[in-house]
Amino acid sequence: MKNIPRYISTALAGLVLLASTPAVKADPATAGPQFNERGELVRPEDYRSWVFLNTAIGLTYGPNRPPPGAPQAFTSVFVNPKAHAEFQKTGLWPDGTIFALEVRPALTAVSALDGALTQGPRVALEVAVRDSSRYPDGGWSYFSFDPPRDNPTAGFRERAAPFPRTAGCYSCHQKHAAVQWTFTQFYADAFGRAKQAGTVRKDYDAARKIEEVGH
Template sequence: MAWFSPARRLTAAMPLLCLLLTPATGSAATDSPAPFVPQFDKDDRLTFPADYRDWVYVTTGIDMAYGPAMRMGHSMFDNVFVNREAYLAFKQTGTWPEKTTFVLEVRGAADKGSINKSGHFQTPEVMGLEVHVKDTARFHDDGWGFYSFDAGEAAPPPAEQLPVEQSCYSCHRDHGAVDTTFVQFYPTLRPIAEAKKTLSAAYLAEKP
């Protein structure tokens, strides 16, 4: 067996050290997705964030209605997702940063299928898609814009902002727990807002 002198051992080890210390550019271990930024086309229409199901899941509601109860004859699930950067910022501050984007995904509720004997489960078909974006430079009323997309499309085309006269704006503004959003219905985020004291005065006034 050949023994290296200390100097030769150090020299022999240098290539290995270089491999260990050099950033692995392009490798799966170091690559991370670019931060999400909502995209708008030349006509100021919002591009649908197709990868929203890779975001942070916030909550699910079933048959929720903020106005008079509607008799639809069937149940619906509302699934809410938010981009990861906004979620992490909320955990730190208790409020939403610029470019926060929510997706509301509506699915039908079924009760008969496989081994299910009671209760409801979600169906594969997406029946509604709505997006809520924070951009105070773009939306001058309260800093947020609403968009509705065609859920029947595999790749929904860009959508125009819903008119600010629609009730979704005033409802969120008057009743949203944090920054016009319904954090009161997000079970893992409401305690953060309570601890950070970022709950809105409007919500606290009507809180049971």
């Protein structure tokens, strides 16, 4: 490229890089869960551009619970746009639904206002997927992309195997979730749609306390 202008050679280099890229990013409006040949879920990188459902404080448990004396953590939930659009029509979460739940610590020394809490960096990422053919026992499976506990500096996992069916999250969702094994009762707008559509489980009891569960 000795006689090629710099801007042209730069553009050509970019084309070569694009041609060598093995995968094309899926359209977030229509994308569903992506699995590898071992049945592991590929981490959804763009979940923060999905439909935001809710942020709560104090809903963490197990290894993600803050230590005694520390402020409760923020948990934020996002759902893929295609699933949310279908839910808005029917009040039910369809196959292909992906919930992404991230955990961020509550920081107290950032704001100039006393008592204010702001979100810190992401410390945990968990995902729920609905696929009734892949997971016939309840239709859902749960995944954690958290760094390995024995190597927390390794960064978030790129793929994750589903939790075993003996994990406590399955029985907890089955017992306490208001709509199709999902805690839609925590998402005000979505819960309103479910009540309007009549898809809230008949035995749902808002006063029933959720016991501590682990993965």
